[in-house]
Amino acid sequence: MTSILTNVAAMAALSTLRSISSGMEETQDRVSSGLRVGSASDNAAYWSIATTMKSDNMALSAVSDALGLGAAKVDTAYSGMDSAIEVVKEIKAKLVAATEDGVDKAKIQEEIDQLKDQLSSIAQAASFSGENWLQADLGGTAGTVAKSVVASFVRAEDGSVSVKKVDYELNTDNVLFDNTGAGGILDKTYNVTSNSVTLSVNTDGASAEVTVAAYTVDDLIALNATFTTNTTAAGKTTQLADAAGTFYVKIDDTTWVQAVDVTGTGQETVHDEGGTYYGVDTANLPASIAAPSSIENLDITGLTPAQLDAMISGVDEALTDMTSAAADLGSIGMRIDLQTEFVNSLSDSIDKGVGRLVDADLNEESTRLKALQTQQQLAVQSLSIANSSSEVILSLFR
Template sequence: MTSILTNVAAMSALQTLRSISSDMEDTQARVSSGLRVGGASDNAAYWSIATTMRSDNMALSAVQDALGLGAAKVDTAYAGMNSSIEVVKEIKKKLVAATEDGVDKTKIQEEISQLQDQLKSISEAASFSGENWLEANVGDKTSVVASFVRDSSGSVSVKKVAYDLTIDNVLFDKGGDTGILDQTQNILGDGVAVNVNKNGTTATYNVPKFTSAEVSDAVTLASGSFDAGGKIAWTVAGDGAGAGVGYVKVADDVWVAAVEQDLAANNGQEAYAKDGTNFLWQIDTIPVAASSLESVSEFKIDGTTTGAQLDGLITLVDEALGKMTSAAADLGSMAMRIGLQEDFVSKLTDSIDSGVGRLVDADMNEESTRLKALQTQQQLAIQSLSIANSASESILTLFR
């Protein structure tokens, strides 16, 4: 049936045109944005994943910046430590030169003083963004941001590379004198430093030292007994009413003279044994001359400095050099780790970008082909609608 009120063909053609126009809008949106999933309405699951991963990638971008900052701090500390090592090498060289007979130690000290000042200057300058790892408070903790992690449960966390400031890697301690270069040590000379605690009072003394062979000979001559394992090597005075006298082992093959404070209670006691607060053995605190507490950055030598003192200073400097070398190695290892982490984070960011793209990016070849087809379909739908609308005009011929 043909009706001039209801044009079924035109209605069908119009519906087809509307459908094609809607598809064209979606396709044009994909072509213009480059996204297959541009909003939650396109694909809620993929859109949610993509949004989360994009936020994680932004966090990783901040991690990359933090790694760059951390690398700069480590490089600055390493450069300062390495330069300080070279200066300490020179100080060690000057001390060895000072052991030569007839050399002017005062002139050598003038050079050493300049080198000591240079050590302080290097440590003060080794600062980046307000952080100085060479001149710092021993015991403080610092770190470098390394990564942003999301685990299987969805929990997120920031991982860091820790670097603790200790007596083995800080050159100058701002909170005291426990850094590698400012901590004081006893330059033993011909004696040995021991801590004596009697009745709650502790003091450090540099006292004469004896080898195991010397102690054995002395005790044997006094008709006493000698225990090389570390107990008191002692003799009994008279009929036992007086104090025993002997030696205490304080290090490998190192003994110091001691006087027994309580003969009855102390027979067979270990070295440093005590009864209450009273030590039963009193170290002979006769001091040995030519001994002092020194630090690498402050010691001085002159014409009165003995060979034993120079040997002690050389040992002091060499020990400091060993700690500095170890600290520089640690900083180098940390710099290597940060470099590897920077490379990994960069690749991880690219991987996440690629993964998100696979979920939501549009295939432009496919979309351009679809757009061309829809344009053709739209033209045909328009033509069809035009034909359907003109069909009613043919009815007029029946009334002529």
């Protein structure tokens, strides 16, 4: 049936044109924005995931910046510590030179004073962004100061988030100067011990590491010990006793330690003499003596040879602490470098994952757009043909 009131063909053509125009609008939006999911109405689930991950990626970007700042702090502290080690090595060498008979200690002290000033300059200069890890307010030998570097941003399975950090504790073993006490490596006085050895001793089932005085036979002879007992096992001397009844037990080919009769106590024995057991005398620890001064206050002009020896040992102990601190800083620096690489890689992976969810395939969209443009032209032509049918009806009334 032909009607001038209802043009079914035109209505169908118009509906098709509207559908094509809607498709073209959606495709043009994807082409212009580059996004397949640009809003929640496009795909609520993907949009939600992408929005959350983009937020996390921004946090990771901040973490990357923080890691860069942390790396700068650690590198600054390490450079300062490394330079300070070289200066303390020079001080140790000057002390060794001062042990020579007839040497001018005053002249050596002048050189040491310059080296001490250099140590102070290094510690003060090793600061980055207001952070100085080579000098701190420890408040004495028991103080610590916690430092940390942001390492990562983590979202757990339950959706909770947290910031992970690399911790580093400033204490008396890794700070050069303590601003509020004598607790730094360079401003504290080290205790040095006589020749000693560390043994594992089990007393009544409880094992512990103990440090006891160690002797050679020459050492014991130098102590004017007259040995009244000489017990052997398998042809080797294993126990000696002096006139005062003090026993010494052999623990290796050259080392002897003071022993005590501990029969029946359950203590680990170092010698069995027919049922009489001798273990390490843990109450007789090696004597500790204090070095004459800290490195900061070092003055060798009035030191005796024995004091010089103690000072050399003290400086060597300081070098050990400094070397250990530098190694710790180096390890943290390496960890920060690795974490920086990981964070950057993780950020790239998140970008790729989000892209797979929401990015438009422009090859596909351009092909679809071309097809829709052709369809639009055909739909317009079809609508034009449908509208011209009314003119045909008009000719019937002529």
